[in-house]
Amino acid sequence: MKIADRVLKKLKIKRPRPVEGETAKLFPPDVKKELLSEGLDISHVILGVKSDMNSDGEFCENYVFFDSVGLYIAQFSEKVKPKKCKKRLAAQAQLLRLETIPVSEIDSLKTERYLSTGHLIYTFNGEDYSISLFSLGLIGRLEELVKTFNAFKQGGDYQAILEQREEKTCPGCGKPLKQGKTLCRKCGSKTSIAKRLLTFFRPHYLKMIFIIFSMLLSTAISLLTPQVGTRKLFNEVLNTDNLSDYETLLASLVSVVLTVIAIKLITQAFSLFYQYILAGMLPWVIYDIKVRVFSAMQRLSVGFFTHKQTGSLMERVTRDSNNIYWFLIDGFPYLIVSAVTVIGVLIIMFITSARLTLAVLAFAVITAIVYPVFSRVFRSLHHRVWVRNAALSSKVSDNINGHRIIKAFSKENDELNDFSLYSRKLMDSEINYSNAETTVFPLLSMLVFWLAAMVLGYGGILVVRGRLGLGDLLAFVVYMQMLESPIEFISWVFNWWARCADSAQRIFEIIDSKPDIVDKENPVILTQIRGDIDINELSFEYEPARPIIKKLNLSVKAGQMLGIVGKTGAGKTTISNLIARLYDVKEGSIKIDGIDVKELSLNQLRTNIGIVSQEIYLFIGTIADNIRYANPEASYEDIISAAKAAHAHDFIMKLPDGYETKVGSGGQDLSGGERQRISIARTIIQNPKILILDEATAAMDTETEQKIQNSISQLKTGRTTVAIAHRLSTLRDADVLAVIDNGTLVEYGTYRELMNKKGEYYKLYKLQSEALKFIGIETDITNEDKVSREGN
Ligand SMILES: Nc1ncnc2c1ncn2[C@@H]1O[C@H](COP(=O)(O)OP(=O)(O)OP(=O)(O)O)[C@@H](O)[C@H]1O
Ligand SMILES: [Mg+2]
Incomplete structure (x- = not known):
């Protein structure tokens, strides 16, 4: 970062938007050159987007951008031409068409979504005109352009939208930032990472002082060996004058040997001492880092995990922290030792012979x-x-x-x-x-x-000229050899550090990520949750501009059962996720007992909502562990009675180790229906006030399903149940039914009302009845149909 930028950052002053800012980010140099050669002044572009189709839906490189004068659509083709002096081929954009629409001739912009493409349109005097088509994946960026342009046109605060957008880009290079990050990986400075890493040593600072002190001392003492073992030996002991006096020679030799041994013993003792302390301290540091990463991962919201690969998250807890460990235990100490050796040796060499040292330095x-x-x-x-x-x-x-x-x-x-x-x-x-x-x-x-x-x-x-003693020369050579491995180490330790810093950055990314679902300050804690659910004008989208739930209104009274039906992908699971506040609603509200779920304490909310989800997950452990997961205090009797209520007891008892059978990854393979029953037992033991059953019996045969239905009927008493099902027979007991289609409520009422209405629910019912009749399960639904007709 430039010094000026640092000063501005320290003073918390935002740099004014550079005039060329947007232009530089949006256009690659070749595109910029083409546009400039057309005589277009692109230095005042407010915002632009690169889309991938023209208005006829043909794939091309299409830039849509605007300034205070006009909206421009520049269509490019990619021509491949060899770059000079390089073997690789470089793409060179070629302008095919440039269209300008004066801002005064545009009332507003909008996008329309089709099945796999989107359409950017401008409106003028009540008429719509096409600008360009684009792949649906780009809709987020185009929506941003639409929002900014419309704000600009209506004299609104479009700068605020741009600033908000800028916060999502790296101030270093302008690339989009991932959720919760302030700098991209490339721009994250290695020194700040080192400083940050050092903070993990804070609790061990006394030990650190000892370690560094011992390292310095042992290295400094070890530098004395050639002074005694070589220099003194050859200059003083083996000096030709002494050779005749055998006794003195022997005494001097013994003293030299003993001194060398003493130096070795002292350095070895110090080195053992610091390595021992280091080996005892570092696992604690790594343990702290791992726990910090893991606890940060627990805090993060569901959305974070859906956007990350499991492997990459696991790598951070295991491999990345090990990378740091090995650098700290092997690389860092040896770096200090090497640096001290190089400096010390060079000083000694210089003192011994400045001329020779200069030759070495060359x-x-x-x-x-x-x-x-x-x-x-x-x-x-x-x-x-x-x-x-x-x-x-x-x-x-x-x-x-x-x-x-x-x-x-x-x-x-x-x-x-x-x-x-x-x-x-x-x-x-x-x-x-x-x-x-x-x-x-x-x-x-x-x-x-x-x-x-x-x-x-x-x-x-x-030596021959008498300017240097023989011992000095030999000691010099020994010192020179002592330099070899530290210099070699220092030259590649920076690569090692780069890898370690990379790992540390990935770890800090997780630690710094902010969960998007958190408790409000002073959340509401109810003495008891009754279980009224009110959904008002609820809208939700996972990705920008792709609404999944649209202005939905639904309610269920405490103790009642709400059945939700609808085609696959209609948004049923999404509704259950929103009730449990696994995601936050974008517009509208979900209230429990009249209080918005965003106001309620997350812990109270989640402990009072039990979900038997569509995707069953069993943890590594025994069946009993998995059932008592929601309530670790549960006794064995509770576990067995929950399993009985979920009709899981019989199959569990048939397993080789009964309730102690290991399941989860690497454990006993269970069928989909068996896993669902364990999951139901897990929810029963939680004893929640609101029970959400998302396709809870979808993987079971009709007979087991019947049995579970009976248990669920008992389970319903005293709690609100939201049951989602494709098989309509499952929702026989529902007090109210809701039919969802494409995120909107199309029908709502009791079973009788909906059957009498002969609308969507009736249609679904008939279709399913026919289908079941075809596979031989006719009695159930046909009988009900009869009943319904009688009811009419
Ligand atoms: N995490 C997610 N990120 C992005 N889109 C998602 C995510 N989860 C679901 N969707 C999309 O939201 C839409 C509704 O999904 P949802 O799971 O709520 O449907 P559903 O009614 O439960 O379907 P099914 O009956 O198949 O279970 C689908 O189009 C799906 O692709
Ligand atoms: Mg679903």
């Missing part, structure tokens, strides 16, 4: 130039190995997860071929890496060898 400069070149080569070779390793792991995991389908399609051989292809590629890249390693490192050692030889030659001359 070589050091050459090494400093050569090392980064090799290190870049190594990094790219290592990255290739990493990428291919990741691809191979994904292949194996895909194969394990999809093993049933592979067998069903008899694709074992194809899979094996694919695997060996991936494996082969990995092997090739590993061979390349090892080849580079085995060639480069000996070459580098040769460089050091040449350096030593030169120093010996030059030093020899100095």
Whole structure:
């Protein structure tokens, strides 16, 4: 970040929007050049969007942007032409059409959604005119353009919309930011990461002081070895004058040897001491980091998890924290030791012989130039190995997860071929890496060898001329060798640190992510929840401009049962998610006992709502653990009676270990219906005031379903039930029924009312009755149909 930017940031002053800001972000250089060559002044663009189709629906690069004068539509084709001096081909945009609509001739903009495309339209004097079509995925960005343009046209605060948008982009590079981030990964500074990482050491600062002190001391003492073991030995002890006095010689030799041993023992003791403390402290630091990441993940809302891959989240808790661990335990201490060694050795060398040291430094400069070149080569070779390793792991995991389908399609051989292809590629890249390693490192050692030889030659001359003692020269060579590994380490430790900082940043991303669903300040805590649910004018969308629920009104009284039916994708599960506040409503409200769910304490809300969800998840553990999950205090009797109520007891008892059978990943494989029954038992034991059954019996046979229906009827008493089902017979006992279609309520009333109305519900009912008759289950619904007709 520039100094000026830092100052502005410190003073909390926002930099004024650069005039070229939007232009620079929106247009790549070649596009900009084409537009400028058309004589278009693009320096005052307020906002623009790159869409992917023209107004005829043909795919092309299409830019729609506006300034205070006009709205521009620039259509480009991509022409591939070779870049000069580069082997790679670069895309060069070519302007096909440029259309300008004066802002004065536009009343407003709007978008329309079709099945897979959207349409950007402008209105003038009550007439609609087409601007361009676009893939539906881009609708969010186009909606932003529409909102900003309309605000600009109506003299509204369009700057506020732009600023809001800017907050979602990285101030460093202008790229869109992910949820909860303030800087993109590239712009996140490594020093701030290091500072942040250091905060984890705060509780252990005394130990840290000891460790660093011991490191410095042991390194400094170890630098004395050549002074005694070489310099003193050759200059003073093995001096030709002494050689005749055998006793003095022996005494001096013993004293030298003992001093060298003492130095080694002292440095070894210090080194053992700090390594011991470090090894005891670092697991605590890593434990803290892991717990912080995991607890941040627990705080985050459902939306966060749907946008992240499970693998990438798991990597952060496990692999990324291990990366940090290894850097801190191996890299960081050795970095300090190396740095102290290099500085100390250079000082000693300089004192011993300034001329020789300058000669060494000249070589050091050459090494400093050569090392980064090799290190870049190594990094790219290592990255290739990493990428291919990741691809191979994904292949194996895909194969394990999809093993049933592979067998069903008899694709074992194809899979094996694919695997060996991936494996082969990995092997090739590993061979390349090892080849580079085995060639480069000996070459580098040769460089050091040449350096030593030169120093010996030059030093020899100095010794002969009497400018340097023999012991000094030999000590100098030893010091030079002592420099080799620290310099080598320092030259590549920065790569290692870059990888560690990358891992740390990924971890901080999670720790810093803000959950979008949180308790209000002083949330309402009711003494008891009755269970009235009122949904008023509810609108919701998961993604911008793709409404899932539209102005929905529904209500159910405490103790009643509401049945929700509707086609697949109508929004039924979404309604149940909104009642439990797994997502926040965008417009309208959901009230429980007259209080908006956003006001209610989240903990109270969620402990009072029991959901048997459409996607059943059993945790790793025993069946008993899974049932008592909602209420860890539950006794074994409670578990068994809940399982009995959910008609799960009989099948559980038939399992080899009964209630102690292990389920979840790697455990006993259960059928869909059995898993549903365990999940129902789990909800029964929770004893919630509001029960949501989302296709709770969809995976069961009719007989089991009948039995469960009876249990649910008993379960209903004293609580509000929202039951979602495709099989209408499941909702026989509902007090009120709601038919949802495409996010709107199309019918609402009691079973009798809806049957008499002969509307949507009746139609669904008849269709299902026919379908069931076809597969031989006719009595149930047909009988009811009869009853309904009699009721008429
Ligand atoms: N997390 C999500 N992100 C984006 N879109 C979603 C998400 N969850 C659901 N949707 C979309 O919302 C719409 C309604 O989904 P929902 O699960 O509420 O339907 P449903 O009525 O329960 O269907 P079904 O009967 O198949 O269970 C669907 O078009 C679905 O693709
Ligand atoms: Mg659903």
